[in-house]
Amino acid sequence: MPSHNHGKYYILVEFPYPSGDGLHIGHTRPYTAMDILARKRRMEGYDVLFPFGFDAFGLPTENYAIKNKIHPKEVTKRNIAHFKAQCDAINYSFDWEREVTTTDPEFYKWTQWIFLEMFKRGLAYKAKMPVNWCTSCKCVLANEEVVDGVCERCGSPVVRKEKSQWLLKITDYAEKLLDGLDGVDYIERAKTQQKNWIGKSTGAEVVFQLTVNSEQLTVYTTRPDTLFGATYMVIAPEHAVLERLHPYISNWDEVLAYKNAASRKSDFERAEMNKDKTGVEIKGVRAVNPATGDEIPIFAADYVLATYGTGAIMAVPGHDTRDWEFAKAYNLPIVEVVSGGDVSAEAYTGDGVAVNSGFLDGLRVTEAKAAMIDWLIEKSLGVAKTNYKLRDWVFSRQRYWGEPIPVVHCDKCGYVALPESELPLLLPEVESYETTDDGESPLSKMTDWVNTTCPCCGGAATRETDTMPQWAGSSWYYLRYMDPHNSGAIASPEALKRWGMVDWYNGGMEHTTLHLLYSRFWHRFLYDIGVVPHPEPYAKRTSHGMILGWDGQKMSKSSKVVNPKTGKVGNMVTPEEVIEKYGADTLRLYIMFVGDFEQPAKWSDDAIKGCRRFLDRVAALCDGKGLADKSRCKNTLHKTIQKVTEDIELLKFNTAIAAMMSLLNELYEKGAAREDLKPLLTLLYPFAPISAQANWEKLQLAGSVEREKWPQYDPALLIDDEKTIAVQVNGKLRGTITLPTDSPDETVIAAATADEKVAKFIAGLTFRKSIVVKNKLVNLIYN
RNA sequence: GCCGAUGUGGCGAAAUGGUAUACGCACCUGACUCAAAAUCAGACGCUGAGAGGCAUACCGGUUCGAGUCCGGUCAUCGGCACCA
Numbered sequence: 001m002p003s004h005n006h007g008k009y010y011i012l013v014e015f016p017y018p019s020g021d022g023l024h025i026g027h028t029r030p031y032t033a034m035d036i037l038a039r040k041r042r043m044e045g046y047d048v049l050f051p052f053g054f055d056a057f058g059l060p061t062e063n064y065a066i067k068n069k070i071h072p073k074e075v076t077k078r079n080i081a082h083f084k085a086q087c088d089a090i091n092y093s094f095d096w097e098r099e100v101t102t103t104d105p106e107f108y109k110w111t112q113w114i115f116l117e118m119f120k121r122g123l124a125y126k127a128k129m130p131v132n133w134c135t136s137c138k139c140v141l142a143n144e145e146v147v148d149g150v151c152e153r154c155g156s157p158v159v160r161k162e163k164s165q166w167l168l169k170i171t172d173y174a175e176k177l178l179d180g181l182d183g184v185d186y187i188e189r190a191k192t193q194q195k196n197w198i199g200k201s202t203g204a205e206v207v208f209q210l211t212v213n214s215e216q217l218t219v220y221t222t223r224p225d226t227l228f229g230a231t232y233m234v235i236a237p238e239h240a241v242l243e244r245l246h247p248y249i250s251n252w253d254e255v256l257a258y259k260n261a262a263s264r265k266s267d268f269e270r271a272e273m274n275k276d277k278t279g280v281e282i283k284g285v286r287a288v289n290p291a292t293g294d295e296i297p298i299f300a301a302d303y304v305l306a307t308y309g310t311g312a313i314m315a316v317p318g319h320d321t322r323d324w325e326f327a328k329a330y331n332l333p334i335v336e337v338v339s340g341g342d343v344s345a346e347a348y349t350g351d352g353v354a355v356n357s358g359f360l361d362g363l364r365v366t367e368a369k370a371a372m373i374d375w376l377i378e379k380s381l382g383v384a385k386t387n388y389k390l391r392d393w394v395f396s397r398q399r400y401w402g403e404p405i406p407v408v409h410c411d412k413c414g415y416v417a418l419p420e421s422e423l424p425l426l427l428p429e430v431e432s433y434e435t436t437d438d439g440e441s442p443l444s445k446m447t448d449w450v451n452t453t454c455p456c457c458g459g460a461a462t463r464e465t466d467t468m469p470q471w472a473g474s475s476w477y478y479l480r481y482m483d484p485h486n487s488g489a490i491a492s493p494e495a496l497k498r499w500g501m502v503d504w505y506n507g508g509m510e511h512t513t514l515h516l517l518y519s520r521f522w523h524r525f526l527y528d529i530g531v532v533p534h535p536e537p538y539a540k541r542t543s544h545g546m547i548l549g550w551d552g553q554k555m556s557k558s559s560k561v562v563n564p565k566t567g568k569v570g571n572m573v574t575p576e577e578v579i580e581k582y583g584a585d586t587l588r589l590y591i592m593f594v595g596d597f598e599q600p601a602k603w604s605d606d607a608i609k610g611c612r613r614f615l616d617r618v619a620a621l622c623d624g625k626g627l628a629d630k631s632r633c634k635n636t637l638h639k640t641i642q643k644v645t646e647d648i649e650l651l652k653f654n655t656a657i658a659a660m661m662s663l664l665n666e667l668y669e670k671g672a673a674r675e676d677l678k679p680l681l682t683l684l685y686p687f688a689p690i691s692a693q694a695n696w697e698k699l700q701l702a703g704s705v706e707r708e709k710w711p712q713y714d715p716a717l718l719i720d721d722e723k724t725i726a727v728q729v730n731g732k733l734r735g736t737i738t739l740p741t742d743s744p745d746e747t748v749i750a751a752a753t754a755d756e757k758v759a760k761f762i763a764g765l766t767f768r769k770s771i772v773v774k775n776k777l778v779n780l781i782y783n
Numbered sequence: 784g785c786c787g788a789u790g791u792g793g794c795g796a797a798a799u800g801g802u803a804u805a806c807g808c809a810c811c812u813g814a815c816u817c818a819a820a821a822u823c824a825g826a827c828g829c830u831g832a833g834a835g836g837c838a839u840a841c842c843g844g845u846u847c848g849a850g851u852c853c854g855g856u857c858a859u860c861g862g863c864a865c866c867a
Contacts, residue, residue, distance in 0.1 A: 188787090189787065189788080189861095189862090192786075192787070192862095193786095193787090193862070193863085196786075196862085196863065197863085199866065201866075201867085203867080219867080220866095220867070221867060222866095222867065223867080234867090277865080302865090303865050303867095304865080304867075305865075305866065305867090307866090308866045308867080309866075309867065312867095313867050314867085315867085316867090320867065321784090321865090322865055322867075323867080325865095387866075387867090388866090389866050509861080509862090510862095512862095513862085513863095593795090593796095593806085593807070594795070594796090595795060595796060596796080598788095599788085599789080600860085600861095601795080602795075604794080604795065604808075606794085606795090606808055606809070607794085607795055607807065607808045607809095608808090609807090609808070610806085610807040610808055611807080613807090614807085616821095616822090617822095620822085654795095654796075654797085654806085654807095655796095655797070655798095655805085655806080657806080657807090658796090658797075658805065658806035658807075659805095659806080660806095661806055661807075662805075662806065665806090668823090724802080725802085726801075726802035727802090728801085728802085728847085728848070730847080730848095731846095731847060731848045732848095733802055735802095736802065760834095768847090769847075770847085771801090771847050771848080773801050773848095776801055776802085777801045777802070777848090779801080779847050779848060780847095781847055
């Protein structure tokens with residue numbers, strides 16, 4: 001990377017939620033890492049964008065406000081001030097001129113604007129639907145906010161409830177979000193998680209004729225090749241066909257009872273039961289397998305989900321584990337239609353050759369799939385079909401502290417967007433931030449605010465009282481950094497073009513599924529309507545591991561563990577106490593030295609001392625006393641420049657620091673010269689900017705280290721004069737020899753054979769062959 | 784259950800198939816000091832008197848050579864979880 005580069009480089013860290021606890025020690029890991037990168041890029045000559053901001057809407061602030069009767073705005077302001085002071089104390093080189101906060105009306109004006117652009121294009125719609133309802137937060141949760149059947153935030157049970165909600169049609173973007181992954185450089189895990197979440201599958205829809213009322217039932221299957229093995233059908237208990245079949249169902253009471261029982265279960269409870277499949281046969285109605293012509297029974301069972309595919313399946317117990325279990329429980333026939341397993345013992349889901357399958361017999365699974373789809377199309381019994389697990393994004397929250405949804409409802413015109421001139425639609429002041437008892441937003445009690453006129457017809461209308469989820473602001477904040485004070489647009493086209501894609505985005509693994517997916521969706525939408533110039537927002541995405549307490553557990557204020565060494569209770573460490581004890585540079589250095597950046601790491605109060613000692617030793621050398629005239633460590637110095645330069649790019653900060661430590665050890669051993677110290681301080685600067693500059697001044701070097709160019713290594717100086725070569729006899733290390741670099745193989749073999757220690761291992765044996773690895777090793781094979 | 788990651792000294796951890804344990808912590812020894820701290824220097828996987836032998840979770844394989852590649856097993860952590 002040439003140092004005369006004048007290109008742009010956009011480095012992004014995930015902006016934090018400004019909680020009352022302040023910056024967590026865990027935040028310092030990604031922030032320091034990206035700060036090091038930003039400082040290095042500036043020294044390399046790039047025009048660097050390295051901004052920071054706050055994702056300030058959210059429940060904890062609102063709950064704190066409710067409890068302490070103070071406006072969330074005030075709480076947010078206070079918390080942000082604290083965070084900024086902490087960032088300054090650690091010397092992060094964020095561009096504070098570009099700071100953004102999602103709760104700032106000048107910011108959320110554009111969050112609302114994007115929402116309206118989606119609304120205008122039918123991508124935001126309102127629908128009555130069962131939602132996840134947190135019994136304690138009295139709030140609707142997204143599927144992803146429900147963890148193991150309880151609320152992700154408060155841990156209270158989540159139940160299902162029918163409610164009218166705003167949704168964003170992210171499903172329209174499933175294919176684009178999948179395709180976009182091919183062109184970006186994300187850690188593989190992140191791509192895999194995105195793909196799994198989108199959950200694309202290909203197969204066919206097949207129409208089954210029912211025996212009554214000319215009814216049909218359409219199913220989705222990824223295994224059309226097993227159609228001959230479909231011995232029964234299953235529909236979700238909520239399936240609409242039930243009502244139509246009502247007159248023909250002889251056991252309606254039983255079916256209805258099952259349906260009601262299922263609806264009372266949460267998704268989680270249903271999943272929990274997955275070992276014991278339950279269901280009820282729909283008597284009086286049967287279906288016809290279109291391949292075999294056989295009449296087969298139909299069941300309603302909650303192992304089939306109403307929300308995926310068509311809500312109905314053809315059950316092939318021979319080749320689907322769930323169908324097999326159900327068939328065993330209800331004594332249904334199991335037919336083998338793909339050879340290769342033993343369907344009497346378990347479902348066979350692997351590859352094989354079709355059997356008992358008429359015209360498919362003899363074909364392998366993939367061929368049989370294609371042949372069956374052709375046949376279905378020809379007979380007008382089905383079509384090829386792609387499905388996704390991804391569901392539309394529930395976008396409403398019945399809460400105060402979020403962006404108001406800028407829509408009014410008019411009896412005549414329906415839902416109508418506010419005109420752009422009325423944005424931002426400000427959050428009104430309310431007396432209480434608490435959700436109403438029926439679960440509506442506190443905004444619903446603001447009659448003056450709710451009652452308005454329709455922008456379309458001028459008649460009476462009511463405002464939407466739901467607010468947006470916390471994901472909204474973070475879905476596009478990186479764009480606002482490019483032009484944060486623009487009052488006429490998200491950002492100017494020039495700024496959007498100038499900064500382009502985020503070159504490097506680092507954040508927590510916990511955000512690689514949803515935040516990344518949501519923001520990619522918004523970005524792709526903005527691309528499609530011509531607002532942004534690139535289809536994808538982030539060119540490169542990496543993730544850091546969590547910083548754990550000394551006990552290997554997640555740091556927690558409520559931890560009661562007693563540290564056997566210090567006798568102190570708890571496992572929390574705050575940046576403040578570390579800075580006070582060791583200084584900000586030591587904190588920066590240690591948090592990078594602690595281990596592999598991408599793996600979790602335990603905090604250690606002992607190990608950090610080594611980093612402080614290293615900085616003290618550098619400072620001691622820079623006293624300028626007893627310096628050598630000429631460098632005696634050129635070779636190591638240039639190797640270190642190379643190592644640090646490369647390791648930063650690979651996020652291997654720990655080994656970069658180790659290399660600088662080794663160099664320092666050698667400088668102590670052999671004596672340091674001024675010409676050694678200057679590049680050492682330059683390398684050290686991104687890691688420990690304050691002490692690097694202090695030492696720079698002590699040595700009275702010209703200018704400031706900050707404006708120094710990133711050092712270049714001289715390839716010629718990387719070459720050692722001599723090499724220590726390992727000598728193996730029959731693969732076992734028996735000695736080492738030192739020879740000039742690039743000695744010819746014959747010389748190496750001769751020297752190795754002549755070595756005293758080696759000689760006694762080959763005495764009396766016959767030479768067979770030798771393997772020489774240049775400058776490294778020679779293996780002598782004797783027998 | 785599926786997908787993924789991880790497993791190396793007392794500890795945090797290094798190692799493009801090529802001298803395993805770099806770098807750091809702790810512990811130990813020495814120097815300086817009346818002494819301690821700090822600092823500097825040295826030792827530091829296990830075993831053995833030594834030569835040597837044995838060690839990268841476990842079992843096997845490929846290779847002149849395996850922490851690294853392949854097959855299997857176990858353990859820990861993370862994500863998804865009836866998606867037909």
